[in-house]
Amino acid sequence: MIDFHLTGEQRQLQQNARAFAQGPLASARETYSHLPDQRSRFRSTRSTYRQAVEAGLIKGQIPTELGGTRSSFVDAAILLEEFYAVETSVALTIAGTGLGLTPLILAGSAQQHERFLKPFLSGEGEPLxxxxxxxxxxxxxxxxxxxxxxxxxxxxxxxxxxxxxxxxxxxxxxxxxxxxxxxxxxxxxxxxxxxxxxxxxxxxxxxxxxxxxxxxxxxxxxxxxxxxxxxxxxxxxxxxxxxxxxxxxxxxxxxxxxxxxTGASVVEQAFGTSAALVGALSVGIMRAAFESALQFAKTDSRRGAVPLLQRQSVADLLIDIKMRADTSRLLTWKALHGLQHGPGDFRARLELCLQAKIFSADNAVRCVEDAMKAVGITSYTKDQPFPRLLNDAMCLPLFDGGNIGIRRRQLEKIFQDDGYEPWAAFYGDQQVNN
Structure with a gap:
């Protein structure tokens, strides 16, 4: 049975994440934007991060069996999409802590879990x-x-x-x-x-x-x-x-x-998970670009007789952005669900995570560019969100394993395996014949 519906718990998680994003996260940029260097801007977000800890957003990246509240990898994607659509820097700090905990979650002994996870389960302070x-x-x-x-x-x-x-x-x-x-x-x-x-x-x-x-x-x-x-x-x-x-x-x-x-395998698994989560970050960027461009196209005519949205060229750009965002979200959720539940072995599950990262990150850049084309030269001014979105989107294909130097090469290696089955991540290990 195929079911794309969020559970009641996931709906509540999404609503809570959206409320946090539109509250403390939305005001974070005012705190740091005037500061002169990277380090001081980062440190100024400490109070916002503390609020994230108090809201359970760090504990929410630790699985329930270890004392956290994360029941699935899809939960993390839901959180990060909401955050990244509003404020990328603090969202990445939160996601970075989740990635930093992943090797401990994967490879730690019971004693190490007890000892080192404690600060991240307490709901207090600002543990990174x-x-x-x-x-x-x-x-x-x-x-x-x-x-x-x-x-x-x-x-x-x-x-x-x-x-x-x-x-x-x-x-x-x-x-x-x-x-x-x-x-x-x-x-x-x-x-x-x-x-x-x-x-x-x-x-x-x-x-x-x-x-x-x-x-x-x-x-x-x-x-x-x-x-x-x-x-x-x-x-x-x-x-x-x-x-x-x-x-x-x-x-x-x-x-x-x-x-x-044993360390290389742990790193590969950690970065496999994070690859798919970059898909969620990318969807957040696409979503923000689409919503801003859609609002502009609905309310501005550029001195014409009808709003821009009634111009076919503008509508086509927005249609493409929306389709890329929705497709990226579905691929990301499928990859994360498959990583946890299968089918297929780890290499098959990793393949979908890599696809989610590459496809979504590349399309995030393209979507911001298309949104700017739809809006025109006004999109290039600093009082619009698009320059910031473009600068943030440009990093997505480059970090967490560059799409060219690392992620596509990982896919290439998977394809080269003698026993590679192209559709195992969807149908299991049974070869599908045309």
């Missing part, structure tokens, strides 16, 4: 989490045999792991004060002597994940963890994905989340 993976110089080909691989390494010294290296574009990782997020899941390459990656070895065999907290950082020498700078961004101007450095940072062995050889 981060998946710390990307590095200066890029990580698109980090698992390619013969390549340089990850430059952030970890070695074992007695009852500690020691991290060295630099990270970049890792949302929330610096925390509010630049001293580290409440939870950093740091992806490292095992190297006992900090040597370059062996070109003949399988890179995935050396990948591990360590949990770093402010307590761990405080127990180290000054300078063991440093936020070097926050990049100034054209869009998403109140987020933080800093350039950070680890210098002989000692991490207790109890904080090993994924041992060497």
């Amino acid at each position: 989490a981060s998946l710390v993976h990307s590095e200066p110089g890029g990580t698109a080909n980090w698992l390619e045999k013969g390549g340089k691989g990850l430059q952030t390494t970890a070695r074992k010294e007695g009852r500690y792991w020691v991290i060295n290296g630099e990270k970049l574009w890792t949302t929330n990782s610096g925390g509010w004060d630049g001293k580290g997020a409440d939870l950093q899941c740091v992806v490292c390459r095992y190297s006992q002597d900090n040597s370059p990656q062996d070109p003949s070895a399988d890179p995935s065999a050396a990948i591990l994940i360590l949990i770093v907290t402010p307590k761990v950082i405080a127990q180290n020498e000054p300078g063991a963890y440093t936020v070097l700078h926050d990049s100034e961004l054209t869009g998403l101007t109140a987020t933080s994905g800093p350039h950070s450095r680890f210098m002989n940072l000692r991490v207790p062995e109890a904080n090993l989340l994924a041992s060497p050889g």
Whole structure:
């Protein structure tokens, strides 16, 4: 049976998310827009983030079996679409914490869940989490045999792991004060002597994940963890994905989340989920662009005899935007439902998540452009939402695994598998013949 209806609980979730988006989120931009740099703008959103915590929006990204309130991945998509249609920067900070918690949710022991999830379940404060993976110089080909691989390494010294290296574009990782997020899941390459990656070895065999907290950082020498700078961004101007450095940072062995050889799979699963959730972010952008352009087209004639919406060229642009938004939403929900419930194996489920990310992100940019075409030169002024939407949309095909360098290459690899079944994500593992 196929059912596209939201449950009563999901309807209530949507209404609550919309109320928060149109309340605290909607006013956040007034708080940060006049500030001079990325770091100060990010820090100014702390009170809004606190309200999100108090409203249960962080707890809502943790599954019910671990004490949270998330019953499905589709729930997260419903939340993020509502948020991203109104305010992208704070929404991304919230989503970044969800991504940062994902490796812990996937790979943590019962003891680690009890210990490290507690701040995010309390409904108090402003706890941030981060998946710390990307590095200066890029990580698109980090698992390619013969390549340089990850430059952030970890070695074992007695009852500690020691991290060295630099990270970049890792949302929330610096925390509010630049001293580290409440939870950093740091992806490292095992190297006992900090040597370059062996070109003949399988890179995935050396990948591990360590949990770093402010307590761990405080127990180290000054300078063991440093936020070097926050990049100034054209869009998403109140987020933080800093350039950070680890210098002989000692991490207790109890904080090993994924041992060497198991970390790469955890990262792939985490970024599989986030790929589909970028689809929800993209729908939020498309929705905002459509609603603004539709309102303009209904009320402005550009000195003509009829509103712009009665001009076929304008109507066709809006029709295309609406169809892309609805299609992207359906693909995103299908991918997230399939990720949790099937059918198909993990590779089949990942395929739909990748499609949702690529299709939706690329179309978000196109939809904002078409909305601006429908409105005309007025759309280019700063008192209109379109310049901001375009700047924010441009990041969607680039981050969380670029659509060209990473996400399409993942699809390409899936297609190349000898046992690849093109329709397994929809029909299961039975080959469908024409």
